[in-house]
Amino acid sequence: AQSVTQLGSHVSVSEGALVLLRCNYSSSVPPYLFWYVQYPNQGLQLLLKYTSAATLVKGINGFEAEFKKSETSFHLTKPSAHMSDAAEYFCAVSDHQAGTALIFGKGTTLSVSS
Amino acid sequence: GAGVSQSPSNKVTEKGKDVELRCDPISGHTALYWYRQRLGQGLEFLIYFQGNSAPDKSGLPSDRFSAERTGESVSTLTIQRTQQEDSAVYLCASSQRRAGGADTQYFGPGTRLTVL
Numbered sequence: 001a002q003s004v005t006q007l008g009s010h011v012s013v014s015e016g017a018l019v020l021l022r023c024n025y026s027s028s029v030p031p032y033l034f035w036y037v038q039y040p041n042q043g044l045q046l047l048l049k050y051t052s053a054a055t056l057v058k059g060i061n062g063f064e065a066e067f068k069k070s071e072t073s074f075h076l077t078k079p080s081a082h083m084s085d086a087a088e089y090f091c092a093v094s095d096h097q098a099g100t101a102l103i104f105g106k107g108t109t110l111s112v113s114s
Numbered sequence: 115g116a117g118v119s120q121s122p123s124n125k126v127t128e129k130g131k132d133v134e135l136r137c138d139p140i141s142g143h144t145a146l147y148w149y150r151q152r153l154g155q156g157l158e159f160l161i162y163f164q165g166n167s168a169p170d171k172s173g174l175p176s177d178r179f180s181a182e183r184t185g186e187s188v189s190t191l192t193i194q195r196t197q198q199e200d201s202a203v204y205l206c207a208s209s210q211r212r213a214g215g216a217d218t219q220y221f222g223p224g225t226r227l228t229v230l
Contacts, residue, residue: 004156031215032215034218043118043222043223044205044207045221049216051216094216100215101173102157104156104157107155
């Protein structure tokens, strides 16, 4: 069965600093990979997704993620954190079968200080 | 356009009572999913509907949980004889099912269920 591991349940950065949220997946076949963000008291919003095209995926709000097959990783980065980036971030994976439910990591809470 | 909506936004119930949670997917989305998010945990898949096909119920944690969907519209998740461990946020998502597993799922705001 596929699984997703997010290293670090809580990451704190200063405003303007680099954001790096880690995600590793376990699958012998490269899956589809997603990053979602959840702001307080809101539903999940898609940041970006990898679907076997370009390995560097750019998303909304200045975020990007790089698919690395050799490391089975899909880490999320943003060059310069903003206070509004404070939220919970979830990495998720699905396989190539139509309609497969997403398998989520446990989430990483990002705090941004001024 | 309108997104996925869920009702109620909050539900407090007593242990042993039944509850119904409602999801209105995005119009035209054939696929609908229910997930559960317990405190400090990621989302757990519960059930998946695709058109008129038999639903995938593989994520339902017990026979107290059931769900229905009318055609390609509204879905209701029912929890019978609620237990305290059922307390969680229940999220609904829908997708167009154009690209299989690469489809983007659009999530509703969730229903926060508290079982006393």
